[in-house]
Amino acid sequence: MATRTFxxxxxxxxMARAGLGDGWRCLFANDFDQAKADxxxxxxxxxxxxxxxxxVGDVGLLKLADLPAERADLAWASFPxxxxxxxxxxxxxxxxxSGSFLPFHFLMMDLRREGRAPRAIVLENxxxxxxxxxxxxxxxICGMLSEIGYRYGALVMDAAEFLPQSRPRLFVVAVDRKIxxxxxxxxxxxxxxxRLRQAYAALNPSRRADWVWFDPPAPARRNQVLAxxxxxxxxxxxxxxxxxxxxxxxxxxxxxxxxxxxxxxKPGRSVGTVYKRTRVEGGVKAQRAEVRxxxxxxxxxxxGGGSSRQTIMVVEDGRVRTRLxxxxxxxxxxxxxxxxxxxxxxxxxxHLTGDGVAVPVVRWIAEHxxxxxxxxxETKVLAA
Numbered sequence: 371m372a373t374r375t376f377x378x379x380x381x382x383x384x385m386a387r388a389g390l391g392d393g394w395r396c397l398f399a400n401d402f403d404q405a406k407a408d409x410x411x412x413x414x415x416x417x418x419x420x421x422x423x424x425x426v427g428d429v430g431l432l433k434l435a436d437l438p439a440e441r442a443d444l445a446w447a448s449f450p451x452x453x454x455x456x457x458x459x460x461x462x463x464x465x466x467x468s469g470s471f472l473p474f475h476f477l478m479m480d481l482r483r484e485g486r487a488p489r490a491i492v493l494e495n496x497x498x499x500x501x502x503x504x505x506x507x508x509x510x511i512c513g514m515l516s517e518i519g520y521r522y523g524a525l526v527m528d529a530a531e532f533l534p535q536s537r538p539r540l541f542v543v544a545v546d547r548k549i550x551x552x553x554x555x556x557x558x559x560x561x562x563x564x565r566l567r568q569a570y571a572a573l574n575p576s577r578r579a580d581w582v583w584f585d586p587p588a589p590a591r592r593n594q595v596l597a598x599x600x601x602x603x604x605x606x607x608x609x610x611x612x613x614x615x616x617x618x619x620x621x622x623x624x625x626x627x628x629x630x631x632x633x634x635x636k637p638g639r640s641v642g643t644v645y646k647r648t649r650v651e652g653g654v655k656a657q658r659a660e661v662r663x664x665x666x667x668x669x670x671x672x673x674g675g676g677s678s679r680q681t682i683m684v685v686e687d688g689r690v691r692t693r694l695x696x697x698x699x700x701x702x703x704x705x706x707x708x709x710x711x712x713x714x715x716x717x718x719x720x721h722l723t724g725d726g727v728a729v730p731v732v733r734w735i736a737e738h739x740x741x742x743x744x745x746x747x748e749t750k751v752l753a754a
Contacts, residue, residue, distance in 0.1 A: 374744060376444040377437070377488065379429060379474055383409040383722045385704060386446045386494075389732020393741075396421075397438040402428045405718045406725075412711045430473040434480045441486040443744050447474050448494040448727050475514050482518045489549060489747055490740055491515070493542040494727050497526055500540060500569040508569050509577065511542065516580045520544035521551055523582040524569075525561040525735070529728035531589055534596040535667045535703040537728055540566075543584055543739055549747040553582035560588045586738030595665035597641040599703060600682060604696035606716050615692045618644065618681065621659035629661050633685040643667045644681040644692065667695075667703055672724040679720065697723070705729030 374394045378386055381399040383406060396414070401407050404426060411420040425436055449471045471493075481487040493511065500508050515522045522544040529537035545551050557567050562583065570581060610618070619630065633640040642663040649658045661683060662668065668680055680695045697712050697719035704723050712719040 374443045374741070375440065376446055377442045379445065379447040380449050380470070381410055381424075382406045382448070382726050383710075384414050385706065385726040385729055386448065386492075386732050387414065388706060388710070389727070389729040390444075390446075390736050391733060394444075394736070396423050397440055397442050398436075399424045400429060400432065401426065405713060406722055409711070409713050409718070409722050412713075428473075429470050429477075432473070432477060434477065434484070437477065437481065439486070442488040443490065444740060445478065445488040445491045446494070447471070447491070449474060471511070475518075479518050487519065487546065489546045489744060491520065491542075491544040492735065492740070493544075495540050495542075497538055497540050497565065500565050505569050505572045509573055512573060512577045512580070515542075515544045516577060519547050521547055521580045521582050523553060523584040524566055525584060525586070526563050526566050527561055527731050527734070529703075529705075529731055530592070530666055532592060532730035532734070533703055533705050533728060534592070534594055534599065534665060535670065535728070537669045539727070539731070541731075541735060543582075543735070545582070545743055546747075547580075549743060551582050551743060551746075554585040555583070557583055558585040561585065584739050586734060589734060595641075596643070596667050597639065597665070599699055600641055600684070601696050601699060604693075604698065606698075606719075607694040607696050609691055609693045615690055618659050618692055619690070621646065621657060622661065623658060626659065626661050629663055630683070630685065630690065633663055634688050634690065636685075639684065639686040641665075642683045642685070643695070644683050646681075670700055670703060670720075670724040672721045700724065705731075 375397050376387075376390060376394050377397055378384065378399040381387070381401045382403075384399065387394075387396055387399070399410060399421070401410065407420075407424060407426040410424055412418070414424075415421045425432070478487060478491065499511075502508065512522060522542060525541045525543065526538055527541060529535050529539070557570075562585070570578065573581070619627065622630070629642070633642065640663050642661050644659050644661045645668050646657055646659050648655050650656075670680065681692055682695050682699070684691045697716055700720055700723040701710060701712055704726050705728050706723070713722060
């Protein structure tokens, strides 16, 4: 039986919900994207019906009355990253997409005024948030959390610790000041890289006073590789013709072509991934294909254009075959179970997974940070 409760903002397909697991009960979920909401309903509704806790619409139009009366243990918000990403326009929290954090914050502020603010908040985004606008956006978020009664810390966690996908993300964890919180004496080697330590050091002293060095243990070494997740004959994508594969190889520079040649020379089967990127060479922009054969996929991205779709390359007995990554493969790379229903349209499925949060990372944070903190909160209430 679920004993803890949560609100899931910017919910997408409910990947935070999947990571939190059966010990958590969703009180409210929200996303403005109808295709994602349909996927959420397919995954978490009953008999094809939309779950009653799901409200579809812009977070900026939500009112306090839209939220449940019951105080939640957690509010999870994987707010849009486009304006914070290194690949984005750099508008930061003032941007149209990433600026949707502010309406979420105002809702948390209103809940605090009513005495039903969640006991904890997790914000998930790209690591670019640490340096956006010279670190001011990160400092502003810390300040806003402090002003509504939370202590906070942050973790940089790469999905590659759990899954064969390179996907570093920033997780800001905030806990109600009334709850006893213990952290490490300082930054640790696992989740606090230099860029996070620098962002912390740039905070003013009052904001640093509210900081907690959450330091969950490192997971066991991952024993799964990319090749373990690859479908032999996916239903939603086709293998490229030899001519299409040749054109892809022609886009590679000498360094990347050498990687393919090395894979050809090896016995057995090698599986890699390819991204098309625009590089400046001699002052001229050129499209290039870049490959990796390190048993890890590149970071999944939403398919805003053809170059953002990841390509699978399989080299076996000297033969090179290529195709787009399948929707089910993207779901596996996010840690979703096989029974998780994906949208029928390829782009909708890719958009859903590419925008999501890696399921085992959520579980690790829940198990080693959130649940121990909330257990202490419950112990304090019982002892009062």
